[in-house]
Amino acid sequence: MNKQAKSRRKAFVSERYSRYQRLKFDRPHPAVLRITLASPLKLGAMDALMHKEVSEIWSDVEADASVAAVILTGEGRSFSAGGDLNHERKVVDDYHLRFQTMREAQRLVLGMLDCSKPIVTAARGWAVGAGLACLVMADVSIVSRDAKFSDGHLKVGIAAGDHATIIWPLLCGMAKAKYYLLTADVFTGEQAERMNLVSLALDDAEVESRAIQVAVQLATGPRHAISWTKQALNMWVRQATPIFQASLAYEMMGMAGPEGREGIDAFLEKRTPDFQIKSEESA
Numbered sequence: 001m002n003k004q005a006k007s008r009r010k011a012f013v014s015e016r017y018s019r020y021q022r023l024k025f026d027r028p029h030p031a032v033l034r035i036t037l038a039s040p041l042k043l044g045a046m047d048a049l050m051h052k053e054v055s056e057i058w059s060d061v062e063a064d065a066s067v068a069a070v071i072l073t074g075e076g077r078s079f080s081a082g083g084d085l086n087h088e089r090k091v092v093d094d095y096h097l098r099f100q101t102m103r104e105a106q107r108l109v110l111g112m113l114d115c116s117k118p119i120v121t122a123a124r125g126w127a128v129g130a131g132l133a134c135l136v137m138a139d140v141s142i143v144s145r146d147a148k149f150s151d152g153h154l155k156v157g158i159a160a161g162d163h164a165t166i167i168w169p170l171l172c173g174m175a176k177a178k179y180y181l182l183t184a185d186v187f188t189g190e191q192a193e194r195m196n197l198v199s200l201a202l203d204d205a206e207v208e209s210r211a212i213q214v215a216v217q218l219a220t221g222p223r224h225a226i227s228w229t230k231q232a233l234n235m236w237v238r239q240a241t242p243i244f245q246a247s248l249a250y251e252m253m254g255m256a257g258p259e260g261r262e263g264i265d266a267f268l269e270k271r272t273p274d275f276q277i278k279s280e281e282s283a
Contacts, residue, residue: 082129
């Protein structure tokens with residue numbers, strides 16, 4: 001593609017999406033919008049601004065008639081290692097900030113669920129917490145075999161909120177969902193494909209090109225038929241919306257409690273959390 005064409009394509013996406021600071025946009029195909037998570041933090045972790053923007057982008061995508069399919073990817077060698085725990089520590093002590101975080105988490109998950117355009121994720125490196133939510137809530141998820149995933153919530157003493165309870169049991173079954181959500185163990189992209197949590201696991205070098213191939217196929221197919229098929233399939237997921245809302249409330253309750261405070265403090269202080277003492281103190 002020559003420089004003039006690249007400039008036109010960049011201008012084509014910049015006007016509508018110019019307010020976003022943590023998301024980058026380009027068009028690998030005229031009908032495909034690629035959104036890149038561009039975090040200033042290590043491993044693509046989400047600062048407060050990125051978390052807000054990822055929760056808001058789906059309404060803009062829905063309103064953009066020029067977009068027929070979306071790719072969501074990470075910048076560099078990582079997708080997103082979840083929330084910034086320095087910010088989450090502020091959420092622990094601030095009721096209004098906690099409520100804002102909860103609303104953003106709702107909009108992120110339900111926004112991806114309700115978006116009529118098919119969403120393809122391309123993930124390499126780490127995807128944790130809210131980053132994993134973005135990955136798994138997509139319609140087609142393509143990951144590198146050696147990518148590393150963890151829900152992560154239990155490691156910092158809070159319930160598995162975000163996306164997990166609304167979709168994991170449907171994708172990988174209750175036994176695997178309980179194991180990986182209760183332990184917060186790390187697993188690879190290859191394992192994620194094997195347990196049906198993601199669509200495809202490929203060699204690292206193939207992830208982005210395959211995501212583009214799939215997104216272009218969706219964008220150039222019968223738009224209404226694809227959208228209606230997505231919406232019909234998502235009715236299975238929507239049945240679990242009350243479960244999702246409950247888990248998100250439990251997550252916020254735990255964040256404000258002694259276990260959540262101990263878990264986040266221990267992570268920031270680089271020590272092992274002592275949840276037993278904190279649980280006994282609150283008994």
